[in-house]
Amino acid sequence: MKILITGGTGYIGSHTIVDLINNGFEVISADSFLNSDGSALQGIEKITGRKIKNYKVDLTNKEDTEIIFKENPDIAGVIHFAALKAVGESVEKPILYFDNNINSLLNILDNIVKYGVKYFVFSSSCTVYGSPDKLPVDEHTPIQEAESPYGRTKQVSEMIAKDVLSNTNVKAIMLRYFNPAGAHESGKMGESPALPPLNLVPIITETAIGKRDSMMVFGDDYNTRDGSAIRDYIHVMDLADAHTKSLQYLIDNPKALDYDFFNLGIGQGVTVLEAINAFEEVTGEKLNYSIAPRRPGDIPAIYADYTKAKTLLKWNPKRNIEDIMKSAWEWEKVRSN
Numbered sequence: 001m002k003i004l005i006t007g008g009t010g011y012i013g014s015h016t017i018v019d020l021i022n023n024g025f026e027v028i029s030a031d032s033f034l035n036s037d038g039s040a041l042q043g044i045e046k047i048t049g050r051k052i053k054n055y056k057v058d059l060t061n062k063e064d065t066e067i068i069f070k071e072n073p074d075i076a077g078v079i080h081f082a083a084l085k086a087v088g089e090s091v092e093k094p095i096l097y098f099d100n101n102i103n104s105l106l107n108i109l110d111n112i113v114k115y116g117v118k119y120f121v122f123s124s125s126c127t128v129y130g131s132p133d134k135l136p137v138d139e140h141t142p143i144q145e146a147e148s149p150y151g152r153t154k155q156v157s158e159m160i161a162k163d164v165l166s167n168t169n170v171k172a173i174m175l176r177y178f179n180p181a182g183a184h185e186s187g188k189m190g191e192s193p194a195l196p197p198l199n200l201v202p203i204i205t206e207t208a209i210g211k212r213d214s215m216m217v218f219g220d221d222y223n224t225r226d227g228s229a230i231r232d233y234i235h236v237m238d239l240a241d242a243h244t245k246s247l248q249y250l251i252d253n254p255k256a257l258d259y260d261f262f263n264l265g266i267g268q269g270v271t272v273l274e275a276i277n278a279f280e281e282v283t284g285e286k287l288n289y290s291i292a293p294r295r296p297g298d299i300p301a302i303y304a305d306y307t308k309a310k311t312l313l314k315w316n317p318k319r320n321i322e323d324i325m326k327s328a329w330e331w332e333k334v335r336s337n
């Protein structure tokens with residue numbers, strides 16, 4: 001069965017391609033290399049022995065996007081990862097975020113309906129819940145006012161997918177990721193962003209390897225067990241597995257809802273200081289960090305209740321923060337060589 005992965009050379013897209021291939025799917029990718037250096041395609045080949053065809057296409061371009069579907073009328077499913085994802089940048093450049101994230105989605109959905117694609121899986125985010133009143137967060141937790149234009153694009157994208165795909169034969173799943181981190185355990189693939197990373201785990205590994213002199217812990221005055229903010233870090237290969245299982249669920253269950261959404265986290269909150277500590281423990285490296293003021297827009301704490309994914313998708317994340325740190329560090333050493 002042929003699956004189109006948009007953003008296939010990006011971080012989560014590339015790991016998902018490996019998992020899909022290992023589970024017998026045929027994969028093609030569409031990625032403009034806007035925020036990846038393309039090296040993931042070699043990583044995928046090293047791990048799976050398969051060369052993936054990538055369409056270097058800007059998905060906001062209607063004509064170019066349609067070419068992918070014209071040339072591959074047998075696409076059965078689309079997993080749509082391609083999007084901009086820097087929260088801070090989205091505050092500075094909201095038009096860029098709405099233009100890119102929404103127009104690419106519209107073009108993809110338009111072609112999905114036009115070319116009779118059956119399954120759609122969307123890369124959403126726990127950011128749709130804003131700063132939740134109650135933890136852990138399950139799928140009944142109310143959607144709150146978005147904290148950033150990036151968050152708004154995820155909320156709006158979910159709504160658009162629902163509206164466009166209702167009364168069609170397409171079945172859709174929105175996957176709300178908590179904090180993806182870590183790398184493929186082979187050390188052959190990991191996050192390779194074209195721009196400097198802004199997320200905690202790559203900043204930790206870049207500091208330890210010496211690309212950065214030091215790093216900051218944003219806030220030690222939150223109402224948490226050690227004062228630093230709590231997140232639910234999920235290993236990228238567990239996340240990849242959830243995408244494969246989502247597709248399989250739609251394929252195997254003709255009675256599955258036409259539109260559904262799932263939280264993907266491991267259900268454990270980890271503070272920033274605990275994450276740093278886990279890194280130091282598993283790698284034996286000492287991190288040079290200092291405490292800094294809270295980062296604007298950050299929420300104190302969020303972690304997932306993933307019972308729904310466990311029950312329906314039969315998904316069980318297997319890796320913890322130590323596995324995340326170990327694999328991220330192995331990848332950083334390979335990357336920096």
Ligand code: UD1
Pocket residue numbers: 085086087125126127177178179198199200201203215216217218219229230231272295298299302
């Ligand atoms: C946010 C979004 C997430 C989105 C991601 C995209 C929420 C709850 N999460 O993740 O949905 O996909 O952005 O980038 O809105 N930190 C430091 N020092 C650093 C970097 C980070 O202390 O140098 C702290 C942050 O303050 C935060 C935690 O580490 O408490 C995680 O930060 P980060 O990795 O950037 O992810 P989120 O902001 O949680």
